Amino acid sequence: MKQGSEAVNVPACFISNHEGFLGSIKNFIEDFVVTEIDIDGHLVKTEAATQTPSCASGDGNNKTSAEFLENSHSSVSQDADVSMEWGVDVPLPGLGSFDLGVILGQSVSEELEHFVLTLRDEKPPELELSLGSFADKHQRANVHRAVRHRFPFLMTVTIQPEIRVREDPDYRELSQLVKEDEAEDFFRFIDAKVRGSSYTFGPDDNKEHRTAVHHFLNRRFGKLVETKSFIDQGRTSISVRLRERGRPKKRTAEERKEEEVYTAFTLCKENLETLEAISYMAAALGILPSDFTYAGIKDKRAITYQSMVVKKVSPQRLAEKIAEFEKRGMRLSQVRSVSEPLRLGRLQGNHFDLVVRDLRPHTDAHSGVDKHTRLASLVKEAVENVKARGFVNYYGPQRFGSGQSVESDRVGLALLKEDMVSAVRLFFTPEEGDDPQNQAKRHFLQTDNAKESLALMPLSKARERLMLRALNRYGTGPDGCAQAWLSLPHSMRVFYPHAYCSRVWNEAVAHRLTTMGHSVRQGDLVRKRDGQNKTEDTGEGSAAQIHVVTHQEEQAGAYTLEQVLLPMPGNTVKYPENAMGTWYQERLAREGLRDCRFRVSSLKLNLPGCYRPLLAVPHNFSYQLQTGAGGGDGGRLRTGESLTLNFDLDSSCYATICLREIMKTDP
Incomplete structure (x- = not known):
């Protein structure tokens, strides 16, 4: 081996x-x-695709899926941190959501980066840059949104069809009152205009300073937001909420119709992660990665075919981008209108x-x-x-982040033990090598200085940057580290505890076969004969559907090893009623999880567990x-x-x- x-x-x-x-x-x-x-048992690959083994030729300049994973499945209801009665502090999309190189073209994107450096270093008055002309209104909206998200301190102005950028004087004034990363986050919050949302600045115990911040916000944004101070754990902070009348204007019938559009297609990709492909398509279409739904994630180092659905994009508009997508190793086929999104796990x-x-x-x-x-x-x-x-x-090595010096299951164990500081430090453990990402990680572990580490961290590493921004804002103690984990989408947070539970399952099945052999034993778990097979990762299949093998059934050979299930640890599963049940108890106790509830309330994580067949x-x-x-x-x-x-x-x-x-x- x-x-x-x-x-x-x-x-x-x-x-x-x-x-x-x-x-x-x-x-x-x-x-x-x-x-x-698919769920009906059909291969999603088209006849034409079958005859073509290769989707397209990519350009080789691909980012890893980890850089985009934090943008998938994000939603306010899952990921947000409730702030008093003021609604929800909205987690901001990762910087990987918008690829300016795709939206503006590489040369204009580089020119914009140079313009920003000039602004920051020389601060010349009234300096402007033209980003070019954009005839399509969807494209103009995408440019405005992407530039302001990437550079919150810039204003984008349309002199139709040209778009120009300059420094935003309101940003300059706010950045003199609060931390620069807070000013950036606040302007992204204002620009997003998420209904019912709020934004909370870091603790500020200086009343005169808080008054100055209140006055500025009310003077410049009073028609859009309202502010209040509140006390939490002895510290005072300012929270900002969008006013009811400050919500976006009522959508037209045409805009509402566009929101309800769902377009299905078959994606053939080559040498790309599913989430990497989604991120590129989202940037090109001017939508969020979460507007795409899919049944499952596919390998990177492979040619893969899978079904997808995108909302807010018509089949005609998607078809216009097909040639552009082909240049990046993606081929779209069977583009058609459907009535609803796909659901994760909806495949055979x-x-x-x-x-x-x-x-x-x-x-x-x-x-x-x-x-x-x-x-x-x-x-x-x-x-x-x-x-x-x-x-x-077994769960495969990719479930654990193979090749990393600290694998994902160790981070998951720390989270289940609610040791937020250890979990953060494990997350930032560097790999071998001296690339910028690992330099930034080493700097953080050596200095605990999140701000300096953030400056060293490459812009493409959105997960790490989200956490460092939160650590800079809230500190590196237990509460600050909890806030850092909350800055990641729910799907990313829950990945780590799932990795730990998968590792326990792998060890359990090896122990079961080694000590109890290849026969079905009394106390083993099987699914009831009238029960339906459930998909493993959805958590479906309650304990009521699980049957414990009796002595008589063992003697009669009523079940085969293929029917035996082993539980993945969680708070709704029952364990085998034989030596394996004891093994699970001792195994979890050995790592401090004897009384684990498999819930981390502070991170909004709940692991019900599931039953996975011993054999496939x-x-x-x-x-x-x-x-x-x-x-x-x-x-x-x-x-x-x-x-x-x-x-x-x-x-x-x-x-x-x-x-x-x-x-x-x-x-």
Whole structure:
């Protein structure tokens, strides 16, 4: 077994005892093709797409999915921090929401960056910059929104169809009264105009200073907002709320109609994360990443096909962008109107077309046997075993952030123990290397200075920047660190505790097979025979649907190992009523979670838990062993033995784990 970081959270326990073989995957992008299977059991890939193995050629300048993940699934109801009776302090979109290089063009974007540096360094009076002319009103709105979000201290002015920018004098005045990052956040809050929202400045115990802030806000924004001071834990702060009459003007019938538009399409992407593709499309269309919905997230290093729905964009408007998207490794097809968004988990699974290259035996035994004949025998035995018996349904290494010096499950453990300071410091643990991101992380851990670390952190690292901004505003103590976690969207916060629970599940299934064997035992959990299979990650499937195997059922062989479920820890699950139940108790107690409620109220996190099948079985499995050389990308030759595999897996099952069982090594 591979002993690197990728194998740490996936124990070396298998269901079959065949020998396996060595090989490598993802040598070429078309070696790993993933096609979503929709809720009706149909492949989302179109006939035309089937004939074209490659979606498009990307430009290679892609950001990682982590830089965009914080922009997905964000909503006020999930992520906001309630501030007294004044409504909701709205978490601001990450800077990755708007790609100025896409919206303005790279040359104009660079010119704008230079203009901003000139403003900050030289402060010349009445300096202006033209961003060019924009005939389309949607494009103009997108430019205004993106520039003001990225640079809150700028004013954007339309002299139709030209857009010009200059320094905002109101921002300059406010930044002399409050911290600069607070001034930026306040202007983003004003620009967003989210109904019922509020913005709270940091604690300020100087009454005269608070009065000056109140006077400025009422003088410059009195028609739009109202302000008040309130005391929380002995400290006084100013909260600002949008007035009822300061809400955006009533939408026209045309605008309301546009809000209700849903457009579905099939996305084929190459060498892109799902969330990375969404972020680019959102920037190009002038909408938020959360306006896109999808059934599941797909691999980056692969060609993938999946269904998506976008709201507020008509099929005609989306079709106008297709050629632009193709340049970034995305191809859109089957563009059509639908009546509702997609729901996460609304799929049956995924179909995989994989190629394993450079095949060779684990050992050089049987040296007298022809290599191809020996490999053919090893492959046939391995594939037939997995087709018949399945594989241990581990969570794959990507669930834990493979390759990181501190994996996500350790951060999740600290959050479950409500040790906010440790969780933040683990989050900022640097990797090897001296790139700007790791320099910023090291600086924070060494100095506790969030402001200086924020200045060092690259703009593309939106997650880290959101947390550093909150730490600068609220401090690096327990309360400040809690606020830092709250600055991330709910979907990102909950990822870390889920990673920890997934690690416990992986260890549980390995312990179950090692100590109790491959037979169904009394006290094991199975789903009731009349129950329906539920998707694992939605938390569906209550304890009432779970049956505990009796002694008589064990003796009669009433259930198979494929039907056994193991719980992922949470506050609604029941545990096995045998030695595994004790194992869970001792395992959680060992890390200080004996009395854990699997709720972190301060972060609005609730983990109900779920039941995951111990085994997964591939369906519609076929394979072909090939010998000899062939052409590759850019004229590169592909030599040696290769294995083509085609199979379906249920949702939340990992193809790399299936390959691991087949090959008896990490591919």
